[in-house]
Amino acid sequence: MGEEAPEEYELGGGEDERVMEWEAGLPGADELTPLSQPLVPAGLAAAFRIPPEPGRTLLDVHRASAATVSRLRRASSSSSSSFPAFASKGAGADEAESGGGADGGNGNTNNTNSSSSKRARLVWTPQLHKRFVEVVAHLGMKNAVPKTIMQLMNVEGLTRENVASHLQKYRLYVKRMQGLSNEGPSPSDHIFASTPVPHASLHDQVPSPYPPHPHHHSSYNNAAYAATVSSYHHYHHANH
DNA sequence: AGTCTAATAT
């Protein structure tokens, strides 16, 4: 009966899917390394006179990954640019914590390929939103504009408008939170409530062209970090 | 010309 359409596929549930052949056998990106933690124990490092790890931040890694992924993509120009990531709809029992994320369960066997260029509505999963918030926090509200956020998030298929739309809502949420001195977030704030707004995003982080401390080059092999949007389906456009 | 943002539409 009637025309129903909008099935929403979801985006970037597990933040790693892309050229699975290269990643086969490797642990998930998020599970790889906490990154905020030295790979070599302090004592051991001292014993061997290994210099402390440079202050690599998540964003640095993301950026590096972006470059890597970009290059890899070029090299093998045979990737269908749509992977439906799956979202548990209904039963939700996954939470992501900052720093100790354990996500697992990436089963994608979806292939909704149609000749339509109308993408499905993007679903901002907690994981995706988390990435968003991290990027915004590191940029500072002043510099956090759609294009930049989109680039740093490095999620394939994620568009500037997707980000812009979400950013608009996020700003309202932040403003609302600031207006109130101290009050728990409203239960209707789902995703937002689960992701504390970092103070960095409230004030402005300087657009420092240089990082506080120069990094050395470390030979880190971070596997592809690209998440994929499975966007499909049609929408409708009617008048004006 | 491209992007940002508020408003509005779906």
Next chain:
DNA sequence: GATATTAGAC
């Protein structure tokens, strides 16, 4: 309510 799309400003 969440996300997309538009309109106007920069």
